[in-house]
Amino acid sequence: MPREKAARLSDVAAVAGVSLATASKALNGNTRISAATRERVRAAAERLDFRPDALARSFASGRSGTIGVLTHRAKNTFARPVAMGAIVQLGAQNQAALVYDGDVQESKAMSASIRELRARRIDGLLVIGDGHEHTSPSLTHYFDVPVTYIFTASRDPGDVMYLPDNRGAGRMATQHLIDTGNTRIAHLGGPERSIAAERRQAGMLDALTAAGLEPVGPVIHSDWTRVRGAAAMAELLQSGAEFDAVFCANDHLALGAMETCAAAGLRIPDDLALIGVDNWEGTVVDQAGSRQLTSVDLELMELGRLGATSLTTTDHTSGEHLTTPTLALGPSTHPA
Amino acid sequence: MPREKAARLSDVAAVAGVSLATASKALNGNTRISAATRERVRAAAERLDFRPDALARSFASGRSGTIGVLTHRAKNTFARPVAMGAIVQLGAQNQAALVYDGDVQESKAMSASIRELRARRIDGLLVIGDGHEHTSPSLTHYFDVPVTYIFTASRDPGDVMYLPDNRGAGRMATQHLIDTGNTRIAHLGGPERSIAAERRQAGMLDALTAAGLEPVGPVIHSDWTRVRGAAAMAELLQSGAEFDAVFCANDHLALGAMETCAAAGLRIPDDLALIGVDNWEGTVVDQAGSRQLTSVDLELMELGRLGATSLTTTDHTSGEHLTTPTLALGPSTHPA
Numbered sequence: 149m150p151r152e153k154a155a156r157l158s159d160v161a162a163v164a165g166v167s168l169a170t171a172s173k174a175l176n177g178n179t180r181i182s183a184a185t186r187e188r189v190r191a192a193a194e195r196l197d198f199r200p201d202a203l204a205r206s207f208a209s210g211r212s213g214t215i216g217v218l219t220h221r222a223k224n225t226f227a228r229p230v231a232m233g234a235i236v237q238l239g240a241q242n243q244a245a246l247v248y249d250g251d252v253q254e255s256k257a258m259s260a261s262i263r264e265l266r267a268r269r270i271d272g273l274l275v276i277g278d279g280h281e282h283t284s285p286s287l288t289h290y291f292d293v294p295v296t297y298i299f300t301a302s303r304d305p306g307d308v309m310y311l312p313d314n315r316g317a318g319r320m321a322t323q324h325l326i327d328t329g330n331t332r333i334a335h336l337g338g339p340e341r342s343i344a345a346e347r348r349q350a351g352m353l354d355a356l357t358a359a360g361l362e363p364v365g366p367v368i369h370s371d372w373t374r375v376r377g378a379a380a381m382a383e384l385l386q387s388g389a390e391f392d393a394v395f396c397a398n399d400h401l402a403l404g405a406m407e408t409c410a411a412a413g414l415r416i417p418d419d420l421a422l423i424g425v426d427n428w429e430g431t432v433v434d435q436a437g438s439r440q441l442t443s444v445d446l447e448l449m450e451l452g453r454l455g456a457t458s459l460t461t462t463d464h465t466s467g468e469h470l471t472t473p474t475l476a477l478g479p480s481t482h483p484a
Numbered sequence: 485m486p487r488e489k490a491a492r493l494s495d496v497a498a499v500a501g502v503s504l505a506t507a508s509k510a511l512n513g514n515t516r517i518s519a520a521t522r523e524r525v526r527a528a529a530e531r532l533d534f535r536p537d538a539l540a541r542s543f544a545s546g547r548s549g550t551i552g553v554l555t556h557r558a559k560n561t562f563a564r565p566v567a568m569g570a571i572v573q574l575g576a577q578n579q580a581a582l583v584y585d586g587d588v589q590e591s592k593a594m595s596a597s598i599r600e601l602r603a604r605r606i607d608g609l610l611v612i613g614d615g616h617e618h619t620s621p622s623l624t625h626y627f628d629v630p631v632t633y634i635f636t637a638s639r640d641p642g643d644v645m646y647l648p649d650n651r652g653a654g655r656m657a658t659q660h661l662i663d664t665g666n667t668r669i670a671h672l673g674g675p676e677r678s679i680a681a682e683r684r685q686a687g688m689l690d691a692l693t694a695a696g697l698e699p700v701g702p703v704i705h706s707d708w709t710r711v712r713g714a715a716a717m718a719e720l721l722q723s724g725a726e727f728d729a730v731f732c733a734n735d736h737l738a739l740g741a742m743e744t745c746a747a748a749g750l751r752i753p754d755d756l757a758l759i760g761v762d763n764w765e766g767t768v769v770d771q772a773g774s775r776q777l778t779s780v781d782l783e784l785m786e787l788g789r790l791g792a793t794s795l796t797t798t799d800h801t802s803g804e805h806l807t808t809p810t811l812a813l814g815p816s817t818h819p820a
Contacts, residue, residue, distance in 0.1 A: 197599060199599065199600075199602070199603030213550075213604070214549075214550065214580045217575075219572070222568050222572050223565075223568070223785060225765060228564050228565065228568055229559075229564065231568060232558050232559070232564055232567060232568065235567075235571060235581065235583050236555070236558050236583055236585045238583065239553075239582060239583035239584045239585065240584075240585075242582070242600060242604075243582075244550045244580035244581060244582035244583075244604075245571065245580060245581050245582075245583065246575055246578075246579075246580035246581075247571050247572055247574065247575035247580075247581065248575045248576075249572045249575065249576075263533060263535065264535075264578060266535070267535030268549070268578075268580075429561060449559060
């Protein structure tokens with residue numbers, strides 16, 4: 149099998165009929181080389197499809213073309229699209245990703261990875277979490293290159309963070325319920341100490357307040373699971389509160405709530421409208437595209453993409469950068 | 485915020501009280517340096533947590549520490565765990581992943597990526613597909629480093645390929661149906677021109693033949709979707725064939741079949757046992773762990789991991805390397 153060899157600078161010099169030094173200077177735009185010679189070298193380089201050798205280039209520039217990526221449990225369902233979005237975007241910027249998977253909540257557990265990344269002379273670092281449940285220790289001081297936190301918040305507010313807009317998601321979900329004619333809106337909340345759950349609830353209050361409404365019924369906190377969603381919905385129904393819609397903090401809670409409603413003979417959305425958050429493909433939509441639920445999509449691949457882009461743009465500024473969620477309509481709410 | 489600087493060779497030399505050249509030779513194990521001096525330099529390097537500079541090292545060795553990764557539609561649900569498995573494994577080997585996402589079925593569309601990867605002096609290449617439906621053009625001749633195809637087969641049988649064991653999955657699914665007391669086993673097949681679907685069906689015949697059984701009913705081919713699974717199951721029921729179990733080529737077909745069975749008043753697994761392939765978390769199991777289906781897991785993260793490992797081991801040998809599927813028990817078959 150023939151293996152094509154990449155053109156070298158010496159090939160370009162030979163074709164252009166100049167010395168190696170002249171070819172190098174010409175390609176670097178050195179104006180001490182005549183315009184005619186520069187053009188001849190450029191044309192030769194183009195014809196041979198010459199690319200400056202990346203190793204030599206990076207050795208000369210002190211840049212490795214490699215971005216470190218610390219992931220927190222990359223096997224996690226939600227972390228995966230964020231990480232893939234980031235890594236594919238790095239590739240589009242011709243940057244390689246050196247990925248260490250571990251526990252970014254524990255900086256000690258990361259120390260071996262941190263040492264390796266420093267030795268590797270990375271040009272930047274992405275710290276990718278698995279949701280905005282808690283904050284992560286800041287690792288920024290270990291590095292003298294830009295560091296961006298994605299899908300987790302650093303404990304240092306001066307760090308650069310890319311996060312899903314959980315408050316905006318709560319606002320968007322609730323606004324959709326209001327826009328489709330509901331005024332008595334209850335909430336099935338996430339875990340009590342989760343930042344994401346808190347923000348989704350705050351977003352709900354934003355939308356209700358703006359519409360002159362008040363939340364209905366007790367807020368029942370639970371974990372993010374379907375089983376707990378079913379139980380929380382039963383509790384809500386037994387509370388005696390009267391409501392015509394429920395904003396569920398995620399899709400699993402909403403699907404559990406839906407089961408309880410079905411068992412209680414409530415029709416969705418006629419007797420009760422339901423909306424969730426995540427729009428997770430396997431959960432709310434099957435492969436054939438039949439959808440069970442209206443949901444708010446946190447756009448996790450886009451989150452990863454934007455976080456990766458931040459390392460090379462002027463957007464590398466302190467604080468929280470939020471991605472915009474989108475509404476995914478389904479049969480659990482009335483059409484707008 | 486203090487930024488710790490990584491120790492340099494000059495720091496090690498100073499601490500050990502030797503020249504830079506001696507420190508370098510000592511760390512490289514040069515026996516012209518006395519054992520005592522080598523030990524002193526080694527101890528200094530360890531105390532300062534000195535790591536040889538990766539850029540200088542790679543420039544000297546001609547190795548970039550970077551593996552090229554060409555992905556085929558990395559957003560695809562099934563491609564994602566394979567790619568993440570591979571990229572996390574590369575990180576564990578201290579190798580960076582330079583990922584270009586495109587269409588690996590079209591080598592022309594890949595040409596810009598191929599040029600960039602050649603310029604980057606990668607140490608190896610992973611070509612990651614999104615399933616073993618068709619074959620992909622071989623890109624191996626463009627590179628003079630090891631190339632491994634994962635989750636897609638190259639058209640050149642001399643290439644190194646890592647694939648899920650689709651035939652083994654069909655065999656495992658069918659054997660489970662036999663082991664749980666079924667003798668009349670029908671099949672809902674995947675698309676007619678899909679290699680994966682063909683192999684799953686061949687695996688079914690392997691298991692039946694070994695048990696002295698024959699397949700029951702017509703094999704109805706369809707796409708991989710739930711909607712078509714429901715229709716195919718209806719067709720199978722109307723065929724007049726008598727069967728007590730169905731091996732469905734994937735989980736979506738099985739879930740569609742389950743809907744048709746429910747509508748027809750058939751109890752699963754008492755009247756009919758069902759098994760699928762994929763064990764896709766969002767499809768067969770919800771976050772709370774309540775599972776609808778018995779399925780065969782193709783172990784896609786492990787597939788990515790093994791493929792990535794192949795570049796640095798002696799397993800980089802021609803032909804197909806298959807990962808072993810596992811059985812994931814659920815309520816759609818009788819307990820073994």
